[in-house]
Amino acid sequence: MTQFFNNIEPNVIDDEILQKAIEEKCPEDLGDIARKESINIKVVTEIQISFKNILQIANLWPLENLTKLQLDNNVIEKIEGLESLVHLVWLDLSFNNIEVIEGLDTLVKLQDLSLYSNRISTIEHMDTLQELQIFSIGNNNLTVLENVIYLRRLKSLQTLNLSGNPFCSEEHYRLFVVAHLPSLVYLDFKLVRKSTAKAAALKYQHLTKPLEEEEAQVLALQEEEDAKQKELEQQQAAFVEYLNGPFLFDSLHEEEGEATKLVSLPGVEELLQAYPCWFVSVCESLYNYGLEEYEKREAEVSKFYKRLHEILAVNQEESKRIISDFETRNETIPPKLPDSLLCLCKFSLLVCSAFSLTTFCTFNQCRDLENQHFEQVMEIVQAILKKIALFELEEDFPEDLRALFEDKTTVVNIISVSHSIRLRKIDKRESDMLSNTYQWQKSVREKALPGLCWTLTCLQSHCLVSICPGFPKGERQKPHLYRKDHLLHGHPAEGAG
Numbered sequence: 001m002t003q004f005f006n007n008i009e010p011n012v013i014d015d016e017i018l019q020k021a022i023e024e025k026c027p028e029d030l031g032d033i034a035r036k037e038s039i040n041i042k043v044v045t046e047i048q049i050s051f052k053n054i055l056q057i058a059n060l061w062p063l064e065n066l067t068k069l070q071l072d073n074n075v076i077e078k079i080e081g082l083e084s085l086v087h088l089v090w091l092d093l094s095f096n097n098i099e100v101i102e103g104l105d106t107l108v109k110l111q112d113l114s115l116y117s118n119r120i121s122t123i124e125h126m127d128t129l130q131e132l133q134i135f136s137i138g139n140n141n142l143t144v145l146e147n148v149i150y151l152r153r154l155k156s157l158q159t160l161n162l163s164g165n166p167f168c169s170e171e172h173y174r175l176f177v178v179a180h181l182p183s184l185v186y187l188d189f190k191l192v193r194k195s196t197a198k199a200a201a202l203k204y205q206h207l208t209k210p211l212e213e214e215e216a217q218v219l220a221l222q223e224e225e226d227a228k229q230k231e232l233e234q235q236q237a238a239f240v241e242y243l244n245g246p247f248l249f250d251s252l253h254e255e256e257g258e259a260t261k262l263v264s265l266p267g268v269e270e271l272l273q274a275y276p277c278w279f280v281s282v283c284e285s286l287y288n289y290g291l292e293e294y295e296k297r298e299a300e301v302s303k304f305y306k307r308l309h310e311i312l313a314v315n316q317e318e319s320k321r322i323i324s325d326f327e328t329r330n331e332t333i334p335p336k337l338p339d340s341l342l343c344l345c346k347f348s349l350l351v352c353s354a355f356s357l358t359t360f361c362t363f364n365q366c367r368d369l370e371n372q373h374f375e376q377v378m379e380i381v382q383a384i385l386k387k388i389a390l391f392e393l394e395e396d397f398p399e400d401l402r403a404l405f406e407d408k409t410t411v412v413n414i415i416s417v418s419h420s421i422r423l424r425k426i427d428k429r430e431s432d433m434l435s436n437t438y439q440w441q442k443s444v445r446e447k448a449l450p451g452l453c454w455t456l457t458c459l460q461s462h463c464l465v466s467i468c469p470g471f472p473k474g475e476r477q478k479p480h481l482y483r484k485d486h487l488l489h490g491h492p493a494e495g496a497g
Contacts, residue, residue: 072114131156239433
């Protein structure tokens with residue numbers, strides 16, 4: 001703390017301090033090497049910079065693989081500069097001048113944290129430390145005993161040190177903490193006995209019960225959100241997100257401006273009751289089909305990679321021996337790996353073709369429904385324009401619509417532009433689905449490519465030729481006619497049969 005360093009200039013962690021700390025942490029024989037030539041700091045996992053009068057934490061970002069950091073007995077005033085140390089498990093900031101708990105958000109792997117003997121008055125900003133098991137914050141300025149309730153959110157916490165804080169002198173301090181933190185095994189260096197935990201729970205049940213009920217509600221909401229997110233991710237993987245309901249239809253009619261006034265036209269309201277039902281029904285059919293196809297794709301791809309890993313695990317020399325035996329008997333070689341690869345690639349092609357065709361047909365239905373709706377609305381508008389021309393318009397015709405129909409061109413343009421926008425939105429959704437389907441097919445081929453390259457080095461060229469039906473016999477001794485991209489697409493190169 002400050003009293004030890006009154007006559008010493010404060011420091012910031014610089015390259016020199018860092019290098020010395022690394023050298024000190026190295027074994028004695030490696031220390032000499034470290035002093036002669038720079039060590040690759042990416043391999044450093046532990047470092048101690050204690051009693052160096054450090055005022056500011058800085059320049060630690062290169063130590064990205066650090067798991068243990070000791071910065072005790074300095075004059076640090078702020079927790080900062082630790083954002084990149086995401087693998088940190090153990091952190092000691094005891095005996096410093098820290099006033100606020102902060103700057104720990106990215107340290108999600110932290111299990112042991114010591115802030116002992118600082119100037120902290122509030123326990124806060126620790127929500128992301130869900131793996132924290134040991135926490136020492138004794139000898140600080142904690143005065144509000146209820147503040148320890150904050151630690152309930154740290155579900156892994158088992159060892160806690162609060163000794164030396166002002167609230168420790170309060171009556172029933174230990175029972176209060178044990179009651180509100182039932183997962184504690186050790187408190188202030190003492191084992192929490194079952195009798196203590198039972199007495200604490202009984203004494204403070206009027207306070208803990210409401211907390212438990214509130215936490216249960218929060219947990220239920222979180223689980224619901226997680227389930228929704230998981231469902232959305234599955235829908236996105238199946239390329240059918242937001243097709244299981246009126247989402248797409250509603251998006252078509254967003255920000256329609258003047259066109260929204262036409263809803264109150266006689267007959268339009270009835271149209272808008274039937275139109276959404278048909279549109280949503282078409283979308284949901286595609287949604288259900290997409291989920292079914294997703295399950296099939298996942299099962300087939302999983303089956304392929306399981307088989308691929310089995311084949312790659314086989315001894316390579318044994319594979320060559322089998323190939324040689326087949327060659328000697330002049331038989332067709334069943335090269336399992338390329339067959340598997342080609343089957344997967346052909347499967348992905350067939351699946352994507354079928355899915356793309358269904359997508360195209362479904363969105364054609366959506367466009368047909370939109371076109372029918374547009375034509376029916378236009379018939380209603382034309383009928384009203386005819387009545388206006390013949391001065392036969394009803395007296396109770398809404399004034400705002402009457403003003404809109406004063407110019408025939410304006411009202412027709414409004415309907416046409418709105419219709420065009422809706423069609424473009426349908427086209428965009430279709431384009432996104434087809435693009436996602438293509439990207440999936442491409443990723444399957446690219447992921448399978450390393451296995452194919454392995455095959456190309458292991459198998460004889462005519463083995464590769466034999467897997468493609470329709471290849472002319474006279475060309476079987478021309479392996480150069482085959483390239484990896486043709487194998488992936490399941491067809492021979494130019495000039496082949």
